Amino acid sequence: MEQSATLDIESLKITQEQFILASQSLHLQRPGCEAVYPVGLYGWRKRCLYFFLLLLLVTMIVNLALTVWIMKVMNFSVDGMGNLRLEQEGIRLEGISEFLLPLYVNEIRSRRESVLVLQSDKNVTLNARDDRGQLTGQLTVGPEAVEAQCQKLEVRSRDGGRLLFTADEEEVVMTTEKFTVTGSEGAVFGHSVETPLIQTRASEDLRLESPTRTLTMEAPRGVEVSAAKGPLKVSSRKDLQMESTEGEILLDADTIQLGSLPLGVYTASAGQASREQAAYEVCVCPSGKIYLSPAEGSSTCQAMSNICLWS
Template identity: 80%
Template sequence: MEQSATLDIETLKITQDQYILASHSLHLQRPACDAVYPVGLYGWRKRCLYFLLLLLLVTMIVNLALTVWILKVMNFSVDGMGSLRLKQNGIHLEGVSKFQRPLYVNDIQSRRDSWLLLRSDKNVTLNARNKEGQLTGQLTVGPEAVEVQCQRLEVRDGDGGRLLFTADEEEVAMLTDRLTVTGAEGAVFEHSVETPLIQARTSEDLRLESPTRSLTMEAPRGVEVSAARGTLGISSRKDLQLESTEGEILLDASSIRLGSLPLGTHAGSPSQAIQKQAVYEVCVCPSGKIYLSPAESSSSCQAMSNICLWS
């Protein structure tokens, strides 16, 4: 009995101690939450923010003012800008326009009452390209020359219908009725010339000359050289050759003169008779050389003449 009483007393003490601990734990003071942290920008951060906002406002005002000034100076409108007007069929420019970069257009036209002037400090170049971007034609107007690069060059009249001049890799053709050369030195051709007629102006002489080489005139049906109201002169430093392969050479005139023909002699002709001779006959050597021989009762032309022997 004593032992059980002792256990109950100890159990009661333990329970009392737990109650005391529990009551003390309920009366513990919680940590105070009196510290307050402010929210926002204060001090130098606030001043920097206001300064940035003020700088942004000033920048916007200056930008707006510059935009208005540019619109006023450049004369912007709904139709275009300044001398530039936007239309349905293209762009209309008035006055002088400068382009510092390449200009790509399909058509350039001037006003009906004014000229179209293209001006450059160096040169003016017009390029034509195909769909692949390859250069097919180029016109360059420079300070020293005008250069054209194309497969075929054509020049037409004012109406654009009649072809006047063509040039390609094979030939150059002039399709006009008359080609007039007004230079003092005439026209110089380094190679052959094919033409149906060469005619001088009225009251002017026609001169065909080759200073250092030979001059040849050929035609399948004949060559006609005529001077209707003047003289015809043919001179050569060396040989003058008239040749007809199938026909004949005809010298038709009221008077035909062969000047400076050599005088031939034959054996047995006295020298005194030759000196007093007044009438001569024209002889032809087998080689074709022409000379004079004293006329007698019979022909005095001999193949053994000194002219024929030395020809």
């Protein structure tokens, strides 16, 4: 027993010595302690990080404070902001509102018992377009004029049923009972005017004139010119022509005066007859010209009078 134990110890020693010799022959080194590197931020890096974190926190606080202040000033709420309110019928604006870009709406309506004012530094333009975006109507209110561009312009009564005025490319129609012109110079028409009645006020005169052209009055059933409480004066620089194609010309008055009518004679003693004659006869030439002729026992009107020959 002791001999076997001694052999084991000896064998262990031999094995240990062999290991030491083998390790020395291979030049193996024992593992030593490795270098320790510190992990983290130290020094000025750490101070810079804390400074940026503090700056970010201050910026967030200032941003939050400004956001709250803007919401308070602009009066933000669940219904809108400021004078703007979102309703089921649309958008409601209180007070004065300014639009810097075009506004596209279906209807603009003011509050009850209040006016709607559209104001601009230059002009106010209202455009109407079709489904393809083409311009169909335009109303421009400018500093010098109000212009309307459309196919037909209509003006209706307050209830919207009665048509008062309409204008298109072919004609202008006024359906009012009375059209009054109060200007001192009256109304000037460049072309023809169709109307059933032209009259003036009771205390004013009615004057129809054409300074450089002719004045023509025509009607399919006749033209009536009357002055109820004053004189009727018709004057012309050249010829005054009254013509009735199918009827007669009637001058009905208590006194009819035709002044400055020429004296028509065919004899050589016209000067003597004109000085001694007290009564004259009114004659009418075939052309319609009126002249005076000395009155005698029978008619002295002659178709061969000098007035008729030179008319």
